[in-house]
Amino acid sequence: MSLPDTQTRWRCRRGMLENDLLLRAFLEYGYDELDQEGRDAFDRLLGYPDNLLLDLVLGRQQTVDAGIARLVPLIRAAAAARTWE
Amino acid sequence: MTLTTRKFDALIVGAGGAGLRAALQLSNAEARVAVVSKVFPTRSHTVAAQGGVNAALANVLPDSWHWHMFDTVKGSDYLGDQDAIEYMCRAAPKVVYELEHFGVPFSRLEEGNIYQRAFGGQSQHFGKEQAARTCAAADRTGHAILHSLYQQNLRAQTHFFDEYFAIDLIKDETGHVLGVVAFDILSGEPIVIEAKTTLIATGGAGQIFRTNTNALSNTGDGMAMALRAGVPLEDMEFVQFHPTGIAGRGMLITEGARGEGGFLINDQGERFMERYAPNAKDLASRDVVSRAIAIEVREGRGCGRNKDHTLLDLRHLGADTIMKKLPGIREVSMTFLGVDPIEAPIPVFPTCHYSMGGIPTNRDGQVVVPVKDTPEDPVPGLYAAGEAACVSVHGANRLGGNSLLDILVFGRAAANHILDFLKDNRQHRPLHQESVDQALARLARWDRKGEGEAVEPLRRELRKVMEDHCGVFRTAEVMQEGVTRLHELRERIDNAVIRDHSRTFNTARVEAMELENLMDCAMATIVSALGREESRGAHSRMDFTDRDDERWLRHSLYSLQDDAMDYKPVRTQPVTVESFPPKERVY
Numbered sequence A: 001m002s003l004p005d006t007q008t009r010w011r012c013r014r015g016m017l018e019n020d021l022l023l024r025a026f027l028e029y030g031y032d033e034l035d036q037e038g039r040d041a042f043d044r045l046l047g048y049p050d051n052l053l054l055d056l057v058l059g060r061q062q063t064v065d066a067g068i069a070r071l072v073p074l075i076r077a078a079a080a081a082r083t084w085e
Numbered sequence B: 001m002t003l004t005t006r007k008f009d010a011l012i013v014g015a016g017g018a019g020l021r022a023a024l025q026l027s028n029a030e031a032r033v034a035v036v037s038k039v040f041p042t043r044s045h046t047v048a049a050q051g052g053v054n055a056a057l058a059n060v061l062p063d064s065w066h067w068h069m070f071d072t073v074k075g076s077d078y079l080g081d082q083d084a085i086e087y088m089c090r091a092a093p094k095v096v097y098e099l100e101h102f103g104v105p106f107s108r109l110e111e112g113n114i115y116q117r118a119f120g121g122q123s124q125h126f127g128k129e130q131a132a133r134t135c136a137a138a139d140r141t142g143h144a145i146l147h148s149l150y151q152q153n154l155r156a157q158t159h160f161f162d163e164y165f166a167i168d169l170i171k172d173e174t175g176h177v178l179g180v181v182a183f184d185i186l187s188g189e190p191i192v193i194e195a196k197t198t199l200i201a202t203g204g205a206g207q208i209f210r211t212n213t214n215a216l217s218n219t220g221d222g223m224a225m226a227l228r229a230g231v232p233l234e235d236m237e238f239v240q241f242h243p244t245g246i247a248g249r250g251m252l253i254t255e256g257a258r259g260e261g262g263f264l265i266n267d268q269g270e271r272f273m274e275r276y277a278p279n280a281k282d283l284a285s286r287d288v289v290s291r292a293i294a295i296e297v298r299e300g301r302g303c304g305r306n307k308d309h310t311l312l313d314l315r316h317l318g319a320d321t322i323m324k325k326l327p328g329i330r331e332v333s334m335t336f337l338g339v340d341p342i343e344a345p346i347p348v349f350p351t352c353h354y355s356m357g358g359i360p361t362n363r364d365g366q367v368v369v370p371v372k373d374t375p376e377d378p379v380p381g382l383y384a385a386g387e388a389a390c391v392s393v394h395g396a397n398r399l400g401g402n403s404l405l406d407i408l409v410f411g412r413a414a415a416n417h418i419l420d421f422l423k424d425n426r427q428h429r430p431l432h433q434e435s436v437d438q439a440l441a442r443l444a445r446w447d448r449k450g451e452g453e454a455v456e457p458l459r460r461e462l463r464k465v466m467e468d469h470c471g472v473f474r475t476a477e478v479m480q481e482g483v484t485r486l487h488e489l490r491e492r493i494d495n496a497v498i499r500d501h502s503r504t505f506n507t508a509r510v511e512a513m514e515l516e517n518l519m520d521c522a523m524a525t526i527v528s529a530l531g532r533e534e535s536r537g538a539h540s541r542m543d544f545t546d547r548d549d550e551r552w553l554r555h556s557l558y559s560l561q562d563d564a565m566d567y568k569p570v571r572t573q574p575v576t577v578e579s580f581p582p583k584e585r586v587y
């Protein structure tokens, strides 16, 4: 399995700790299994401002972007599954 | 290899609120300005600020800048510089109205004025009734400020080097700062950015502690750059902690949870706050609760596999109350721990929130260092603002809402001084190749191959050492052991290697250089904390429990060379009003 494209990895560096942790967990558990469509959706998600990104992942806001909507439960599952330092 | 070189009038390292506010002032005055940021500007940490920004607008309750000044001096436990505090509190209304003009959508009162919230530590009439001083754009003030300033900068044609990592300052033999050496994270190519003036606005260093509320990017890069350029760091021992962060993750569980009746327990299930604060119990002040948690863990009554946290129990409140009154807390706990507080208690530990210390500056944002008899001599061409700087308006403790104010007021003030400097200094000084080579060598050092420890475990160890030895439980013995361990770590970091030597988007190299910066900031923090033999504001020592104005009403200065400590007086004289003399701090 290939490591996530490093550029995507750097774009997961965010302005809020919550997003840093959610996205980092997903890079470790889940991102590799995505097909191209899923990766494109992830790139779109990374384009969102931090507040909106967090709201979407925490389900406080919904998106009409079906690709991103499919990612949300995967990201949450990754965050809950990650073993932390 | 030819090295790319670019020249600007003013260079700003950091695109958070401080950097962008300064850049805008400069671009609007038609200076040639460049901003370097390791993350895309709108992903700077300022985006996380929710609470708001303080200014005595008197829109909701009577207020005055002078009362705001009193609260800030008192909040600082009298360690804040009163000239800078006066300047900041007077400038606050203007800075907030400017933001409004830049497009920040502040929440409003019915009649249209900016709405203001009441926060802790705000008073009318010098310590009497509660004041309401915090202006907010709903719960996303930082986001609104950052995005508005970024848009304004694009319009003003500020040049951005997005996703460039600044390595070190360039300094010539006469001590003038000439810009920075950076590298493009995308291509891996180094670049020399020459500038007549350089402003460091790289934010805080919260990542030196295992449990903290800061974004991962808060690694104190600018502070470490200053240290390596021979500038000492001021008051680094003052670090604000919040008692209940999610253990191992860092984000806050607000006081609301305990306000609703939640309580802390140890591994025996004991409500231990009853022992530490028989009356206030779980609602005792932040430092008391923080210390109690740390003591429980130190004495072996911590919970979990590593016995490294305590638990916050909400279960007895019942599902209804939790879902109605604490939905945000439940959500965070479920997302980051997979723990539903209706069914199980939440693991918590004190979390580092804000660095009061930083690069010493005067109220014009000039970086100042002790030279012979003067404690504050400007370093020509070098400025600092924001959480990276120590101007010092927060002294030993920052008030909520004063940090966004600090970054805006002093970002702007630094820019104004830079404009004056540029009038008198029209030419670039000759580049100092030796200094450039030194920075390039620091970059090339990570190309080394062969055996060596990896970066991530070292980072983890560093943060754990800081949490255990320089967190909320501080004694000479505990910290001395921490210093010894950091010295060992410093050597191991010198010998560390990274496996990925590719040029493009090599984030391993960025993380390695951040680790070096964390190391320098951590050492500055613990050595300063060991030096200060008193308790003041956020620095509380178990072996020196009282504030000691006679010996310690002074600022600490830590230098990288020999890890040496020096001290300088507090500026107790404001600009136009009378000084507030130290008093016992009671709220």
Ligand SMILES: Cc1cc2nc3c(=O)[nH]c(=O)nc-3n(C[C@H](O)[C@H](O)[C@H](O)COP(=O)(O)OP(=O)(O)OC[C@H]3O[C@@H](n4cnc5c(N)ncnc54)[C@H](O)[C@@H]3O)c2cc1C
Pocket: B013, B014, B015, B016, B017, B018, B019, B036, B037, B038, B039, B040, B041, B043, B044, B045, B046, B047, B048, B049, B050, B051, B052, B053, B142, B164, B165, B166, B167, B201, B202, B203, B204, B213, B214, B215, B217, B218, B221, B222, B353, B354, B385, B386, B387, B388, B400, B401, B402, B403, B404, B405, B407
């Ligand atoms: C969760 C949270 C909530 C907060 N809420 C409030 C609040 O309500 N009110 C308040 O007043 N304060 C609040 N604060 C504090 C406040 O947000 C920060 O102190 C402030 O935003 C810092 O701004 P800054 O401009 O100094 O730095 P930052 O916003 O941290 O920006 C630093 C910049 O430097 C850049 N940078 C760093 N290192 C390098 C390098 N080596 N090379 C290139 N670029 C680099 C980064 O890319 C970034 O652009 C809060 C803090 C936290 C953690």
